[in-house]
Amino acid sequence: MSNMTPRRRRMVLVGLIVLGVGAATAFALTAFKDNLLYYYPPSDVTAGKAPSDRVFRLGGMVEEGSVKRETGSMEVRFIVTDFHQDVTVSYRGVLPDLFREGQGVITRGRLGADGVFMAQEVLAKHDENYMPPEVAETLRKQHRQKAPAATPST
């Protein structure tokens, strides 16, 4: 190949960039499509708006007194609520340190045919003052709709 002149080099460069950006966009879109996780509050899940064939995120507050497990079993069940509707969540595994009744939680998993959400992952955040933004948002909306009697007891 001959020595590349500045002009030719620029052309090659521009060509490469266009090609690269095109490839990257196409590639990103495919990767995106498969890995986007949608978030649904319990109200949407009970209303049937959440998909039954796809992994999604469910968030809300862990209802007081709802955490139950068979003695010695790894499976734990709890109710996630937005103080309007409830969804029962089942999880096998070690719960995060900050998981507690009456606190915000986000779970990732699939909705079972019996309406129980089978969680693959449970997230509670680092800080006890922290509420997942989705949960805060959901609660604010519920708050406006309903009487303030539903405030969480802390």
Added chain:
Amino acid sequence: MSAELGHFALILAFCLALPQAFFGLVGAATRRPHWMALTTRAVAGQFVFTAFAFACLAYCFYRNDFSVLYVAQNSNSELPTFYRFAAVWGAHEGSLLLWLLVQSIWTVAVVAFSRNMPNTMTSRVLGVLGLITSGFALFILTTSNPFERLWPAAPDGRDLNPLLQDPALAIHPPMLYTGYVGMSVPFAFAVAAMLEGKLDSLWARWVRPWTTVAWMFLTVGIALGSWWAYYELGWGGWWFWDPVENASFMPWLIGTALIHSLAVTEKRGLFKSWTLLLAITAFSLSLLGTFLVRSGVLESVHAFTSDPARGRFILIFLCVCIGGALGLYAWRAPLFRSNAGFKVVSRESFLLMNNVLLVAATGLILLGTLYPMILDYLGLGRISVGPPYFSIVFLVPMLPMAFLMALGMHAAWKHAKFERTKVLLGVLLLAAIVLGIGIPTAMYGWHSILSSVGIIVALWVGASALIEPIERWRKSHSLPASVIGMSVAHFGLALFILGATTVESYKEEKDLSLGPGQSTEVSGFTFTLNSFRNVAGPNYQAVESEVAISRNGRPIATLYPQKRTYRVQRNPMTESGIDVTWGRDLFVAMGEPLGNGSWSLRLQYKPMVRFIWLGALVIAIGGFIAVCDRRYRQRVAAEASSPAEAGTSTA
């Protein structure tokens, strides 16, 4: 009293950053030596007062002065002294003060090591740094004052977040900030070069060590964060692609691209405007990272409305910095045309590919990080982008880059023919393929093509990195520090790839319930839970379990993982028990009591996980060695000493 003194010193530091910016920039523009000389004085004053303000805050923590709001929120009289000091940067306000301190240390370093640069250049660099410093100082003073008083004083503090009470995390923020802030130096150099309208090889030689040192700190900071996450909160994961991590990783990727692009600018006088653009981008991404982490935007875009001042300030600052620099770039870039040519197969091309792939990976990560926030901000719904997205968009550009790297290290400038290394590289690739498939399959069993490709490329790059130093050493040719540094850093990357591939392919995890006396098996290791006992720490209580590990009846280790409850914050915390060898980690973490005396436990087998952080450390060491290269010091020596001495020092 010390809080007021600190506050006052901070105001003075801000007041001195302004003349630093003014005299630096205007003095250079109008060529007034006296004004330029004043810049250095302003830097000294600014540094002294910032350091004093920082010391005041540290003193408040040391004395448990709970009449200072920030201390009351982040410390406690029971907190051990070391963590009381680390608590200074344990939350928003103090960490910004640390940021400012690091910024002035970098500025002082620029003054100290810039004797070989023309006055106008130094003065412009200091001027730009002064602008950045004054922006951050103003940010602290107006929105995040750490010296605010609390009246009446709290009887005791709310304690430092237990997650942060850990040695690695105590030094993680200073390292990371040194890296983040360090990126402001190449940025300032880029702006100065654009103002000056001149950018030559000499300029690139001045900027290279600064970039490399900043990048080195960033490397160590990120690795420390990953290590901490692994044993403290990650339940054994080492990278989660969460937005905070991405925020630190993106400047690192661009910094890496910048280092390589600077090499071309220095050696061949090419890629000039591209180098400028990367320098601007690296610092912009550092700022963006700060914005994401510190404004609360990550927790919710709506945090804008809850505390609008902070987010808005950084956003405006970000726009001014990026906008100003890019505007200047648009105006000045045509000055930096370069006319040298190179063949398609040449070191220039390899470095260009390196840059394109690194930038592509960064762009895709940026997209995945910002997309949910933008969508949320526009009210189009709440989504999150899962870690698999990031893994794919990172691996696809990076795997070819690693392969190209093995070749690129041996490509000559202008036109590479690989005459001497062709055969050797081919043989090494063949060996890497045989060993990369053979050894892991023999040791752990077959996993997947992707995992074999990872190990092959790691072996090939590792071997290829050693060719040049060994060859030069055998032929007793000169072996400059920059060559050793490059080889060491690339070898470190090979170690990292090897560790990351192996652990991701062959790790095993098991969550299960165990009672005293019960045992289970993970990857051929028998874990037996012996007993539980209660333990009291300085500011926490804990349940500790004793887990004995054996293999084929031969005892290997006894681990003591804990579940702690900190007295003030009442958060439970998991302290994992890890048995470490180079070949593997055995990891035990306690979950929660399940009734009738048993607990849920997480047991993990992590082969070669240590190579991830070892690799990062070796990469950083490579950077350090490269910075020690003589050519960065030569001119300093020539100017500082008499001509006769200079002659001997360059000989």
